[in-house]
Amino acid sequence: MNILKKVWVLAEKQAALGQLCAGGRQLGEEVSAILWGEKEEADQAIRMGADKVYRLGVPRPENLKEDYVETIQKLLQEEKPDALFVQPTKRGKLIAGRLAAGLGTSALVDAVEILTDGDKVQIQHMVYGGAAFRTERIQPQTAIVTIGTGVFTPLAEDSGRQGTVIEVEFVEPAVKIKLLEKKSKASAEVNLNAAKRVVGVGRGLVQQEDLGMVEELACLLEAEVGCSRPIAEGMNWLPKERYIGVSGAMLKPDLYLALGISGQVQHMVGVNQAKVIVAINKDKAAPIFSQADYGIVGDFYKVLPSLIEKFKAEH
Numbered sequence: 039m040n041i042l043k044k045v046w047v048l049a050e051k052q053a054a055l056g057q058l059c060a061g062g063r064q065l066g067e068e069v070s071a072i073l074w075g076e077k078e079e080a081d082q083a084i085r086m087g088a089d090k091v092y093r094l095g096v097p098r099p100e101n102l103k104e105d106y107v108e109t110i111q112k113l114l115q116e117e118k119p120d121a122l123f124v125q126p127t128k129r130g131k132l133i134a135g136r137l138a139a140g141l142g143t144s145a146l147v148d149a150v151e152i153l154t155d156g157d158k159v160q161i162q163h164m165v166y167g168g169a170a171f172r173t174e175r176i177q178p179q180t181a182i183v184t185i186g187t188g189v190f191t192p193l194a195e196d197s198g199r200q201g202t203v204i205e206v207e208f209v210e211p212a213v214k215i216k217l218l219e220k221k222s223k224a225s226a227e228v229n230l231n232a233a234k235r236v237v238g239v240g241r242g243l244v245q246q247e248d249l250g251m252v253e254e255l256a257c258l259l260e261a262e263v264g265c266s267r268p269i270a271e272g273m274n275w276l277p278k279e280r281y282i283g284v285s286g287a288m289l290k291p292d293l294y295l296a297l298g299i300s301g302q303v304q305h306m307v308g309v310n311q312a313k314v315i316v317a318i319n320k321d322k323a324a325p326i327f328s329q330a331d332y333g334i335v336g337d338f339y340k341v342l343p344s345l346i347e348k349f350k351a352e353h
């Protein structure tokens with residue numbers, strides 16, 4: 039498409055950076071990444087699709103990444119990219135908002151699709167819990183857009199790609215944020231987006247202990263376990279990082295196997311880009327069957343043991 043001249047991306051994690059660079063390449067002539075880290079990470083960004091990398095370096099112990107807003111703002115004012123795509127971590131959203139305020143523009147949030155109208159950036163994002171889409175545009179300034187995982191597919195790293203790394207000088211912020219305390223999170227890190235196969239479990243699960251058979255099947259399929267929101271928020275049987283949908287993870291796996299999930303729109307928007315959806319549900323009228331490629335009408339407590347046996351026999 040290459041409608042935009044300059045697309046900039048800002049991400050804290052390399053995986054997200056790869057996806058945003060791929061999006062930048064789809065829409066823009068030149069992609070620049072702003073990143074914290076060592077030179078090696080800057081080189082990797084180039085291999086992932088950036089033409090230029092503005093390297094902010096490794097923050098000094100007395101500085102937080104949030105203290106770089108003025109530094110980034112200065113770059114945006116000087117270079118005037120058409121769009122800045124930001125990974126929507128808590129910090130990313132905060133930085134996007136502050137940059138928008140500093141530049142006198144707005145931030146467009148949670149884009150699930152980037153569209154263009156002439157040389158203007160438009161985004162679509164979900165409203166009413168995923169039941170509808172809204173299209174938004176800002177002009178004529180740099181469009182600051184937060185884009186979640188799964189919207190763009192990262193390109194394969196190309197070790198032959200050439201690019202420029204620009205070392206950026208830190209602009210001391212007028213007001214700093216003071217870090218009071220740092221605690222590690224109890225739950226294990228999970229990256230559902232990296233999984234090629236995902237087994238999702240929903241309220242059909244009767245008790246937490248029964249997750250064992252779901253995990254066993256997932257292991258045989260070399261899949262990650264995901265879930266619907268009530269399983270993670272409410273029941274608290276799985277960590278929040280594992281729930282899929284409009285307010286959780288948005289995925290594009292090769293296979294999504296849904297167990298005891300009704301298929302409400304808020305859940306399905308997180309998986310409807312899976313290559314193959316298989317559903318097991320005891321209610322033949324469950325909405326998930328209208329989106330599934332394959333379906334088994336049945337009690338998954340009865341179906342799973344035979345599936346597990348079958349896959350074990352094939353291993």
Ligand SMILES: Cc1cc2nc3c(=O)[nH]c(=O)nc-3n(C[C@H](O)[C@H](O)[C@H](O)COP(=O)(O)OP(=O)(O)OC[C@H]3O[C@@H](n4cnc5c(N)ncnc54)[C@H](O)[C@@H]3O)c2cc1C
Binds near residue numbers: 267337
């Ligand atoms: C603003 C908003 C945002 C939301 N965001 C999300 C989100 O991001 N992700 C999300 O998942 N939800 C989200 N929800 C909640 C969503 O609307 C649904 O309530 C939720 O997805 C339902 O989860 P479920 O399918 O597991 O449960 P249910 O809808 O209760 O479905 C359970 C299904 O299991 C089947 N079942 C029961 N026992 C068995 C068995 N033994 N074998 C086979 N099948 C069985 C039943 O037939 C039923 O279809 C959101 C809601 C709102 C309002």
